[in-house]
Amino acid sequence: MILIVTFLVIAMLVAAVSAYFFHDLLSAVIASCMVSLIASALFLFLHAPDVAMAEASIGAALVTAVFVIAIRRTKRYEE
Amino acid sequence: MRKIIGIILLIIIAWGIIISLQKIPFGTSRAKVADYYINNGKEETGAANIVTSIVVSYRSFDTLGEVTILFLAAIGLGAVLATIKRKEERKTEKASLILFTGCRFLFPPILLFGAYIFIHGHLTPGGGFQGGAIIASAFVLMYLGCHDKKKINETGSIISESLGGLVFVVIGLIGLAVGAHYFLNNFLPKGEFNTLLSAGIIPIIYIAIGFKVGAELSKIIDLLMEES
Amino acid sequence: MNFLHNYIYYIGAFGLIFIGLFIMITKRNYIKVIIGLSILETGVNLFLISVGYISNGTAPIFSKAGIEAGKMVDPVPQALVLTAIVIGLAVLGLALSLAIRLYKHYGTLNLQEIKEQRW
Numbered sequence: 001m002i003l004i005v006t007f008l009v010i011a012m013l014v015a016a017v018s019a020y021f022f023h024d025l026l027s028a029v030i031a032s033c034m035v036s037l038i039a040s041a042l043f044l045f046l047h048a049p050d051v052a053m054a055e056a057s058i059g060a061a062l063v064t065a066v067f068v069i070a071i072r073r074t075k076r077y078e079e
Numbered sequence: 080m081r082k083i084i085g086i087i088l089l090i091i092i093a094w095g096i097i098i099s100l101q102k103i104p105f106g107t108s109r110a111k112v113a114d115y116y117i118n119n120g121k122e123e124t125g126a127a128n129i130v131t132s133i134v135v136s137y138r139s140f141d142t143l144g145e146v147t148i149l150f151l152a153a154i155g156l157g158a159v160l161a162t163i164k165r166k167e168e169r170k171t172e173k174a175s176l177i178l179f180t181g182c183r184f185l186f187p188p189i190l191l192f193g194a195y196i197f198i199h200g201h202l203t204p205g206g207g208f209q210g211g212a213i214i215a216s217a218f219v220l221m222y223l224g225c226h227d228k229k230k231i232n233e234t235g236s237i238i239s240e241s242l243g244g245l246v247f248v249v250i251g252l253i254g255l256a257v258g259a260h261y262f263l264n265n266f267l268p269k270g271e272f273n274t275l276l277s278a279g280i281i282p283i284i285y286i287a288i289g290f291k292v293g294a295e296l297s298k299i300i301d302l303l304m305e306e307s
Numbered sequence: 308m309n310f311l312h313n314y315i316y317y318i319g320a321f322g323l324i325f326i327g328l329f330i331m332i333t334k335r336n337y338i339k340v341i342i343g344l345s346i347l348e349t350g351v352n353l354f355l356i357s358v359g360y361i362s363n364g365t366a367p368i369f370s371k372a373g374i375e376a377g378k379m380v381d382p383v384p385q386a387l388v389l390t391a392i393v394i395g396l397a398v399l400g401l402a403l404s405l406a407i408r409l410y411k412h413y414g415t416l417n418l419q420e421i422k423e424q425r426w
Contacts, residue, residue: 107361204366
């Protein structure tokens with residue numbers, strides 16, 4: 001059980017670091033969506049089902065949709 | 080240069096945090112307020128979900144503040160984006176037949192699922208905010224998949240959002256006049272435990288919050304898209 | 308192994324906070340800074356929930372008839388984090404509408420160039 005949690009935490013930190021290194025803004029938004037999804041699974045390991053449902057529906061679906069719509073109306077690449 | 084200053088600042092903050100984290104042991108202690116809520120929440124409010132009874136009954140004034148903040152954010156977004164006119168018409172692809180049929184087929188079950196989550200907020204994990212976000216996701220699907228420029232009904236959205244907020248405040252003011260005389264008092268009878276019609280005013284407030292949050296978040300998506 | 312049992316959630320939460328802070332300090336594009344803000348808020352919520360965890364506890368819901376109230380996880384941080392997630396969404400929506408407005412006015416989203424154009 002503790003090995004599964006360690007693997008998920010390492011995957012979450014790798015996704016957050018790769019959001020720093022991408023120059024394509026759409027790829028950085030997808031990396032931030034992955035951070036939110038793994039955090040929702042970690043909330044379930046900490047016995048908090050209300051918060052897991054809220055993070056999955058708001059953090060992983062609506063925030064990503066709002067970011068993609070805003071990127072579509074501005075530039076897509078950094079600098 | 081900026082990166083080096085950033086790394087030095089973060090190392091100083093990390094060192095301070097590591098010293099102070101030795102005092103917070105992981106997984107041992109529970110605060111006294113939580114003991115009171117767990118031991119007495121079942122009899123005083125009648126809800127099976129203790130997080131729901133904290134959010135709606137014990138600390139319902141904070142929920143009123145949160146609903147106000149969402150309302151202000153939607154107003155601010157509308158005020159900032161109101162004067163931008165889209166001059167060029169961006170070329171969009173029409174959705175194919177499979178996508179259009181799938182979206183039309185999936186839209187009512189997602190609405191039904193969101194309504195199920197905010198109606199059963201006091202029995203199972205869920206509540207008004209989660210159900211409202213799922214309803215807004217159904218409207219995002221409708222914007223992305225249906226190709227004859229369908230928009231949400233303006234009048235229905237305005238009416239459901241206003242009625243949701245109004246029901247919340249009016250029930251709180253009725254609680255001021257009846258019963259134990261404080262704002263957002265739980266004055267309806269508690270009912271039988273673990274059934275749908277129980278726990279006083281909690282299902283009514285969560286239904287109002289579900290309508291309001293769902294209409295507000297889909298209005299935010301509609302303002303950002305602005306495809307006409 | 309004992310070290311992992313005690314501190315793995317704290318390492319995850321504070322790693323996210325530091326990466327989010329580093330993105331916000333160092334990057335120059337406006338939307339990159341907002342992505343860093345979103346990662347920072349997810350880290351703070353994870354830290355708040357992991358403080359309220361009791362070892363071998365259960366979720367705070369009386370779903371069956373025979374659940375005893377002694378071994379439940381702390382429900383107060385869960386109620387506060389529920390509010391915090393929704394407020395995070397509201398702040399992000401407002402910040403991105405300002406991004407659209409900035410792009411319309413200045414033509415670029417580079418914060419260094421926007422600061423240098425005084426009026």
